[in-house]
Structures are given as C-alpha cells and as structure tokens.
Amino acid sequence: MNGGHDLGGMHGLGAVNPESETDEPVFHHSWERRVFALTLATGFLGRWNLDQSRHARERQHPIDYLRNTYYENWLAGLQTLLVDSGLLTEAELQSGSCGKGFPDQEIVLTKKEVKAKLQEGKSVELPVAEPPQFVIGQEVIVVNRHPIGHTRAPRYTRGRRGTVIHQHGGHIFPDDHAMGDRTGQHLYTIRFDAGELWGEDNAGNEQVYVDLWESYLTSDGAKQ
Amino acid sequence: MQDDHNHDHDHDHDHDATEAPSEIELRVKALESLLVEKGLVDPEALDELVDTYEHQVGPQNGAHVVAKAWVDLNFREHLLASPGSAIASLGYSGRQGEHIRVLKNTDSVHNLVVCTLCSCYPWPLLGLPPQWYKSAPYRARAVSEPRKVLEEFGTQLGTDVSIQVWDSTSEMRYLVLPQRPVNTDHLSEGALQQLVTRNSMIGVETLKPFSDTND
Structure with a gap:
C-alpha cells in the first residue's frame, strides 16, 4: 500500500540530527521497553506473522504514522493485531478492564524460553520448484503496480530499471504472508543507478x- | 514527525517521583495488565526480553566480527563468502539476523544501510537500532541524498568514492565491514574491537586513524 511508511525520497522531513552513539540509551522512556517486550512476547503466541505485524502499523492514517514516535507506531500496530486476532476486544482496550471472555488456552512465552527462542530465530527461506526467471547481470524493470495491501517494493523503485546482482533463492513472499498465506518466491538484489531513481540532476556516483521478489520484476521492455 | 519527539528524553529513570506518569505510560501499563490478566504474557518473560536487548545483545557483537575479520584472513574470507556460518561460528545468530550479508568498504566503495519501509536491522550483531535509524528523515533521505546524510554524521567522502546504499526491504540483513583504521598494525583483536563504532557498521561513518591520545 502507498502508506505513510513508504518514505524513500520524501522531502521536507528535515535533518537527521543523530544523538551521539555513546550517549543514546537503548530505550528513551520506560513505556517503550514495555511496548517492545509486549510486541515480541505476543508475537510468540503465533497468531500473526512479521508481515502482518508490519502491515498493522502501515495501515494507520499516514498523518498518525508520521506524527507518532517509533514505539507509538508499535503500540498502535499491537492494538490492531490484538483486536483483529480476537485476543482482546475493542471495549477491553478502551476500558482497560477485562471482559468476560478469555481466549482459548494459549502457549505463553516464559522467561526460561526467551533466550533460546530469540537465538533460534525464524528462517524465511522457502524453496521454490521453478528455477529463477532472472539471471545475474540481467536488466529488469520493477513492475509499476500499486497494491492496496502490504508490499515490499518501495514506491521509488516502481517502473525503474535495475540490474540483478544477487539471487537469494526462495523466500516467503511478503504480500501473501501479510494475508496469512505462506508462499515462496525467488528473491533478488537489484542495483539501481541513483540517476535512474532520482533524475540525473540529483545523482552522483x-x-x-x-x-525484490520475482513477481515485482519484469524483463519486458528491458535491455536483452 | 518522529524526530520532533527527540527533545524530551527522560533517559529513562524508571520512577521519577516529581513527574506524573504520561498518558501513554498509563495506556501501556493498562494494556500490560490486561494481557497479564488474560494469561497472554508472562511479566517475567517481558523483563527478560528487555534485559536481553538492553544489556546483552549490542554492537559489541558486530565489533567482534569486524575486528576478527581485520586480523584473521581465513575468517575474513569465510565471512564474505558465507556470512551466516562465519557469524554463527562466533556465537551470534537468531531473530532479525537469520539471513545476513556483509558489505566490505574499500578505498573506492562505501556502503550505507537503511530500511526505508520500516526499521530492519541486524539485531544479533548490533542490538536494537538507534532512534535516528528509525526516523523519517533518515529513511527518506539515505536513498535519495546519501552524501548529504553522511555529512550530517560528519562523514565527508570524495566524489571518487562510490556510495552503495542498501535498502533492507527483505529479511536479508546487512552489516558493513568498515576499513581498518590507519595506525593499528600493533593492536590486538581485543583492542581493535574497541575502535569499531556501531555507526561504522551501519555505514554512516568511517573510522578515524588511531592515535594513543584520542580517547
């Protein structure tokens, strides 16, 4: 979706103003710690995946997305996921008190499991039967498509020409994953010249x- | 805008008696109580998650990888050819670092990492991303005007240096292998590790020549 999160190339946002590396704390407020931990811990309930969780943040009104701090966006996303998955009701969220219904028996992340679960991670590789459609060194064009759902083809790449520089094999396709479906597609790294993306006047070396995933790309109209 | 909130750092002294809890603090507390009451989270697991990323996993892990790659040529080759297995051989793996590539800086190539769509970052090697990495200005501008962004970090690169910006749109995570600073031939791996900054592994800075006086 063309949401407030798709920021590459946006103007008017000001300077980066980084805090000094040695002074910056990991969390700036106590509540940020809790939002971070609640998001991870509820994620382990297995009711939603990473792309659904990203999509929940992206679905906010762009004004809210941009006005919110980072962890305010996490909180907004978490609330959406909890309600969408039926773990909490909107009324419970609003009132802060427990209604009558309790969710089915959930397998809850315990302190003892935290280290192992984090260390284990979750591979997103998913073998694809068909061979990759594009080869290293080939020119490709990003399909000019504007899906209303979750996608990981940034707006600034659509319709642009690039070169395949790496094949990663099959990875879970995020557009489907955000809808709860687990399909695999070949993933590639595509190199774009800055001039192709931003205009020759704005680009240097x-x-x-x-x-980008295979269905984001086409060779139609690209140099053979 | 996200970075406008930077002014009110309380740097997180848990219970500042002179200040009433903010609206969001109360909202988050209420949500946590609700989830605990419903049996959906274990408060001790929450503390453990916070402790892991606040005190255990951080850029010292990435610095270990980088320093080892500087002193041990076999490891360097292994790291560039099969980053996942080289990094795992030092004990680093897991969430948000399942698929890693290492980007080598040279005299003519400088790499810079961003995630324009969210905040993807190699957690097992660098910990959680700094605020600026997640901010709208960095996400917007790192791809479209990387040289200006680098200047805001005090990093000036000649036009002969090609800047390669990596937008982390998939679950591939990117770690920059900075160039070894000048004047460090006599230093041990452990001493070198201390010189590797987090920012150099994201690619927003290069490492300054070593001198005994810069502390």
Whole structure:
C-alpha cells in the first residue's frame, strides 16, 4: 500500500540530527521497553506473522504514522493485531478492564524460553520448484503496480530499471504472508543507478540496492 | 514527525517521583495488565526480553566480527563468502539476523544501510537500532541524498568514492565491514574491537586513524 511508511525520497522531513552513539540509551522512556517486550512476547503466541505485524502499523492514517514516535507506531500496530486476532476486544482496550471472555488456552512465552527462542530465530527461506526467471547481470524493470495491501517494493523503485546482482533463492513472499498465506518466491538484489531513481540532476556516483521478489520484476521492455 | 519527539528524553529513570506518569505510560501499563490478566504474557518473560536487548545483545557483537575479520584472513574470507556460518561460528545468530550479508568498504566503495519501509536491522550483531535509524528523515533521505546524510554524521567522502546504499526491504540483513583504521598494525583483536563504532557498521561513518591520545 502507498502508506505513510513508504518514505524513500520524501522531502521536507528535515535533518537527521543523530544523538551521539555513546550517549543514546537503548530505550528513551520506560513505556517503550514495555511496548517492545509486549510486541515480541505476543508475537510468540503465533497468531500473526512479521508481515502482518508490519502491515498493522502501515495501515494507520499516514498523518498518525508520521506524527507518532517509533514505539507509538508499535503500540498502535499491537492494538490492531490484538483486536483483529480476537485476543482482546475493542471495549477491553478502551476500558482497560477485562471482559468476560478469555481466549482459548494459549502457549505463553516464559522467561526460561526467551533466550533460546530469540537465538533460534525464524528462517524465511522457502524453496521454490521453478528455477529463477532472472539471471545475474540481467536488466529488469520493477513492475509499476500499486497494491492496496502490504508490499515490499518501495514506491521509488516502481517502473525503474535495475540490474540483478544477487539471487537469494526462495523466500516467503511478503504480500501473501501479510494475508496469512505462506508462499515462496525467488528473491533478488537489484542495483539501481541513483540517476535512474532520482533524475540525473540529483545523482552522483551512487547506487541503491533493493531486495525484490520475482513477481515485482519484469524483463519486458528491458535491455536483452 | 518522529524526530520532533527527540527533545524530551527522560533517559529513562524508571520512577521519577516529581513527574506524573504520561498518558501513554498509563495506556501501556493498562494494556500490560490486561494481557497479564488474560494469561497472554508472562511479566517475567517481558523483563527478560528487555534485559536481553538492553544489556546483552549490542554492537559489541558486530565489533567482534569486524575486528576478527581485520586480523584473521581465513575468517575474513569465510565471512564474505558465507556470512551466516562465519557469524554463527562466533556465537551470534537468531531473530532479525537469520539471513545476513556483509558489505566490505574499500578505498573506492562505501556502503550505507537503511530500511526505508520500516526499521530492519541486524539485531544479533548490533542490538536494537538507534532512534535516528528509525526516523523519517533518515529513511527518506539515505536513498535519495546519501552524501548529504553522511555529512550530517560528519562523514565527508570524495566524489571518487562510490556510495552503495542498501535498502533492507527483505529479511536479508546487512552489516558493513568498515576499513581498518590507519595506525593499528600493533593492536590486538581485543583492542581493535574497541575502535569499531556501531555507526561504522551501519555505514554512516568511517573510522578515524588511531592515535594513543584520542580517547
């Protein structure tokens, strides 16, 4: 979706103003710690996946997304996921008190399991039967498509020409994953010249590399 | 805008008696109580999650990988060819680091990492991302005007240096292998590790020549 999260190339946002590396705390407020931990812990309930969780944040009104701090966006996303999955009701969220219904027996992350679960991670590789359609060194064009659901093809790449520089094999396709479906597609790293993306007047000796799934790409109209 | 909130750092002294809890603090507390009451989260697991990323996993892990790659050529080759297995051999793996690539800086190539769509970042190697990495200005501008962004970090690169920006749109995570600073031939791996900054592994800075006086 063309939401408030798809920021590459946006103007008017000001300077980066980084805090000094040695002074910056991991969390700036106590409540941020809790939002972070609640998001991870409820994620382990297995009711939603990473792309659904990203999509829940992206679905906010763009004004809210941009006005919120980072962890305010996490909180907004978490509340959406809890209600959508039926773990909490809107009324419970609003009142802060428990209604009558309790969710079915859930397998809850315990302190003892935290280390192992984090260390184990979750691979997103998913073998694809068909061979990759594009080869390294080939020119491709990003399909100019504007899906209303979750997607990981940034707006600034659509319709642009790039070169395949890496094949990663099959990875879970995020557009389907955000709808709860687990399908695999070949993933590639595509190199774009800055001039192709931002216009020759704005570009110097720079390239942008973007990981893109096979169905985001086409060879129609590209140099053979 | 996200970075406008930077002004009110309380740097997180848990219970500041002179300040009433903010609206959001109360809202988060209420949500946590609700989830505990429903049996959906274990408060001790929450504390453990926070402790892991606040005190255990951080850029010292990435610095270990980088320093080892500087002193141990076999490891360096292994790291560049099969980053996942090289990094796992030092004990780093897991969430948000399942698929890793290492980007080598040279005299003519400088790599810079961003996630324009959210905040993807190699957690097992660098911990949680700093606020600026997640901010709208960095996400918007790192891809479209990387040289200006680098200047805001005090990093000036000649136009002969090609800047390669990596937008982390998939579950691939990127770690920059910065160039070893000048004047460090005599330093041990442990001493080198201390010189590797988090920012150099994201690619917003290069490492300054070593001198005994810069502390």
